[in-house]
Amino acid sequence: MEKMTDKTILEERQGEATLLANSSESERKIYIESYGCQMNFSDSEIVASILDKSGFGTTRNHEEADVILLNTCSIREKAEQTVRNRLNAFRKQKSNNSNVVVGILGCMAERMKHTLLEEEKLVDLVVGPDAYRDLPSLIEEVDSGQKAVNVLLSRDETYADINPIRLGSNGVSAFISIMRGCDNMCSFCVVPFTRGRERSRNPMSIVAEAKELFENGYREVTLLGQNVDSYKWNINRKGEVENENEPTVNFAQLMEMVAQVSPELRIRFSTSHPKDMTDEVLHTMARHDNICKYIHLPVQSGNSEILKKMNRGYTREWYLDRIKAIKTILPECAISTDIICGFCSENEDQHADTLSLMKEVNYDFAYHFFYSERPKTLAERKYEDDVPEEVKKRRLKEVTELQRACSLEHHKKYIGTIQSILIEGPSRKSVEQQCGRNTQNAMVVFDKTDYPAGQYIDVLIEDCTAATLFGKVVSK
């Protein structure tokens, strides 16, 4: 399999269910599966917390669940199809026991609203990303024999006061959501419609969450937002201070505050936006060893005309200038990206520009997709989805092959070096091995030690594939 970093693993996972502590035989049980980005997985932890307070336990087995929830993604058509196929698995259970509540949460709920109830008869509950506090009363509504929908988007909901219940966690790494929504309106993207306006969460609640995680043994947090560089507290959309008596906080400052929780706590973040990523962020990263030297900076296309049509807010030259800043200020930093192949009207020369940009940047890793038209987006309304599917697929293959070669070259450079690894747990392939990542987010596998997950160790890298580094432990 291709090298998969966290995000891909999450996208590929066919949902995750979890077992909460303290669930007793008598209480009603929920079963949650999550799809899509890290934000959705983080939201499921908020949902579990909200329902836990209302007396719901959880189960990993949907057959013993009273409430089945799918937290869904709409980013590409395929993501929605996956959820629709998955619903089939619950059809028989619902026909055997009509008291079982089936709910759709997340982006597909927000995008489709009531239509979901019409198209998928077994669905009882449709709840958008800003309405999770309403879940207990919506479930009551379903219990009383009605279908229930809440897809209201909010201008200020951040769930800042809710202490997420960590689902499917390795006890070492956790997500912290720092903002919600997105105001960018990239022309291909459904997120602004499914997640609403951008809003930032109170920095004190973010630092408190990081501290609590650290005290509970966690050693790595990932700060999450669709565009973390535009995080702002006490600053309005025009850039003015809202309350003169309170401090203002931008993303660089927030990251610094979290980094100061402990030098033993690693900080990661996702996603940066090329138009907003400042040198201040890069200098902050340089000052703190515990802020990981890894930046995911989605480019989408290497051609300025296509970037303009995508409404990304930068040109190829601007993007390359940001890459230059990273390489100058943070020479050890790994860089990854997202690429869309076959966007409306993309021709062979424009595609070649993407390949040449990839070579110039020399990414450590890339996620690549072919363009999938999404309802209501600017691209759907304004441009024709005119690149034939086989051309999209061929271009995607070229991008994939180029990236695999680049990833392998990057990995080969680690051979013979000693890398500091945070142990995450047993490797996925063998219990005789453990795994963890270096600061650049490369996955390292080594023979099992007595050191537990959450421990930092030094590993001498001896071998690699495009996906993984292999090595032996040289010291603690």
Ligand code: SAH
């Ligand atoms: N907020 C992040 C991206 C979130 S979506 C950012 O701006 O970088 C994750 C990725 O999905 C995007 O970077 C893009 O590459 C891809 N994507 C989004 N909409 C898509 C579409 N309609 N078709 C194909 N890929 C898409």
Ligand code: SF4
């Ligand atoms: Fe979508 Fe663009 Fe917002 Fe990312 S920045 S979520 S791609 S609209």
Ligand code: F3S
């Ligand atoms: Fe998907 Fe929504 Fe995330 S559309 S990628 S789950 S914000």
